Amino acid sequence: MPALLPIKESQRAVVNEVSKALQPHFSAIRTNWRNRMFAEFQLDGRAMAALERLTIGTGFRLFCHDNIHTFEENTSYYGKRLAKLQVDIRVVSQALDIYLELLDPYVHQMFEVERLGEVIAALDRFSSATYVAVSNAYFDAQKAEAATLLAVLDAELTAPNLSALLNRVLQVTTESFRASLGVILLRDADAPVLRARANVGFGDEIENLEIEFGHGFSGHIAQTGEPGILPDITESHGRLNPFCRDKAQALWGVPLKAGEKVIGVMLIGFAKPYVWxxxxxxxxxxxxxxxxxxxxxxxxxxxxxxxxxxxxELSGYLLRAQEEERKRISRELHDETGQALMVIRLYLGMLEATVTTRTAKTKIHETLEVVDRTIEGIRRIIGRLSPLVLQELGLIAAIRKEAKDLAKSAGVKAKVSVGDNVGRLSPVTETAVYRVVQEALHNVAKHAHATTVTIQLRRDGGLVKLCIEDDGVGIKQSQKPNPGRRSFGLAGMRERITTLEGTLKVGPASRNDEGAGTRIEVTVPAASAGDWHDRGLTLVPGSGEVHAKGAN
Known part of the structure; x- marks a missing residue:
């Protein structure tokens, strides 16, 4: 609490002496001062009462008992009250000057000429110190208001959810106004009804509170969209809802409005009657x-x-459905198309053995070669749709096979490095990581113009980390995307990893110059096949399917 400016003990003694000497005249001085103030400033009674508390006439009883410290505390309190009453600080200065002006004739009558300088200097010093204390009180009041609004803003920025925001805002509000209780009621989404969403001082008793618009104090505020006050609950005349009647002596309420629509009401209550x-x-x-x-x-x-x-959730479902559809298509290609091609090849071989003309044999042989190439192509498609090696031997073997296929088909040297502790992972995790490797190597073969690519897979505590890095042309960050060309490769990889609560980062390769090569880093939770078994889930060998224990 700010104190008055230092006043010498001799000046304090003079102020005490003057207050005692003028005690019989303070009533007349106060009357004249009030008349002047009303005539010049037209202040209301609350402002006049607060200003009067700053004068030597009001504090003379304290001065008589040498209790100037209490007067200083009163000055700070009533200074803040004047600030809240929005009384201009210049009016405070003029009020103190007018009071000194009215004291002057009495001082000249009561004190000898040789003491007048000392007395007037002490009173001036006292008046100046009072004005400085009031100015500090004004500053403190404005600072407190700013701090309150900043605290509300901080709650808005840091609250993790709506419930935390409401509780924090209500806490800030009740503390700022020193209210004993408070509640935030929000409008129901489907009806004009208020429901309590946060409270201070009520407890759990109002969790199920419902207030219709227009009913009670808060319902009236919600309906009109205007603030309301019950400075004394005993005079509420039935407007107050019962849940508040025994909790507070005064209530203030304001609507919470989004544009012109009322979305809720904030109420705060006080332990004694209080007018804002x-x-x-x-x-x-x-x-x-x-x-x-x-x-x-x-x-x-x-x-x-x-x-x-x-x-x-839908994305995860679609990815699972996609995998199932790939398995179905691969099975149909294997069981129907593949078998049909094998039968065609068998019949062609039998036919080749029966024909005798050179031309017919040549045509049948050429047709057999086409069938063989088609069968090989079907096998590659089946392998990409639902790789048998992933289902039966696991992720590591599947990655090594993809690396060999890349070297064979695109001439890109691929190096695979796997940590000893990786082990088998859950089917969902292995499938997601495998699809990322598959898509990344496809991009290397198609776009990177790379000569080498490295694939690193390791386990770090509860995480599996994958890194794919090539020495190709890299992703040019400065290039603008072509609106006519849309690629979902990276988006698909990121979506797969996100559904596992993992992360995927794409950037330039660390071993090359800036902008050369591409580096993909993937981190996913390391849920192992054993973890799935502990959860009551099992992997069906050779199928890649996950079944619950005891499921029919």
């Missing part, structure tokens, strides 16, 4: 306006999170 001051009213409305925007944004954010969660 102008700046308190404005501060409460500012908190409500700021909070309403934050609540609206938090609600939109939560809705967006829910949608993102649904999209992620």
């Amino acid at each position: 001051l102008p700046t308190e009213h404005e501060l409460l409305r500012a908190i409500a306006d700021r909070s309403a925007l934050a609540i609206q944004r938090a609600g939109m954010t939560e809705a967006l999170r829910e949608r993102e969660a649904r999209i992620a």
Whole structure:
């Protein structure tokens, strides 16, 4: 609490002496001072009462007992009250000057000429010190208001969800106004009904509270969209809902509005009757306006999170459905198309053995070669759709096979490095990591113009880390994307990893010059096949399918 400017003990003694000497005349001085103030400034009674508390006439009883410290505390308190009443600080200065002016004739009558300089200097010093203390109080009041609004903003920026935001905003508000209780009621999405979403001082008793618009104090605020005050609950005349009647002696309420729509109401209560001051009213409305925007944004954010969660769930389902569809197509290619081609080849071989003309034999032989190439192509397609090696031998063997196929088909030397502790992972994890390797190596063969590529797979605690790096042309960050060309390769890889709560990063290769080569880093949780067994899930050998224990 700011103290008055230092006043010498001799000057304090003079102030005490003057207050005692003028005691019989303070009533007349106060009357004249009030008349002057009303005539010049038209202040209301609350402002006049606070200003009067700053004068030597009001403090003379304290001075008589040498209790100037209490007067200093009063000065700070009433200075803040004047700030909340929005009294211009220049009016405070003029009020103190007018009071000194009215004291002057009495001082000249009561003190000898040789002491007048000392007395007037002490009174001037006292008046100046009082003005400085009031100025500090004004500053402290403005600082407290700014701190409150910053705290609300901080809650908006840091609250992880809507519930935390509401509780934090209400806590800040009740602490700022020194209220004994508070509640935030939000409008129901489907009906004009208010429901309690956060409270201070009520406990769990209002969790199921519902208030219709237009009913009670808060319902009236919600319906009209205007602030309301019950400075003394005993005079509420039935407007108050029962849940508040025994909890507080005064209630303030403000609507929470998004544009013109009321989305809720904020109430705070006090243990004794209390009428808000102008700046308190404005501060409460500012908190409500700021909070309403934050609540609206938090609600939109939560809705967006829910949608993102649904999209992620749907994406995971689609990826699983895609894998199942790939397995189905590969089975059909193997069981139907593949078998049909083998029968065709068998019949052609039998036919080749029966014909005698050179021309017919040549044509049949050429047809057999086409069939063989087709069978080989079908096998490659089946391998890419649902690789048998991944299902039967696991991720590591499947990655090594992809590396060999890359060297064979594209002439790119591939080096695979696998940590000793990787082991078998869950089918979902192995499939996702394998598909990332498969897509990355496909991109290397098609776009990178690389000569070498390295694949590193290791386990780091509870994480599996994959790194694929090539020495090709790299991804040119400066190149603008072609609107007519859309590639879903990286997006698909990222989506697969995201569904496993992992991360995927793409950037330039670390071993090459800037912009040369590409590096893909993947990190996923290392859920092992044993973990799936512990959860009551088993991998069906040779199928890649996951079944629950005991499932029919």
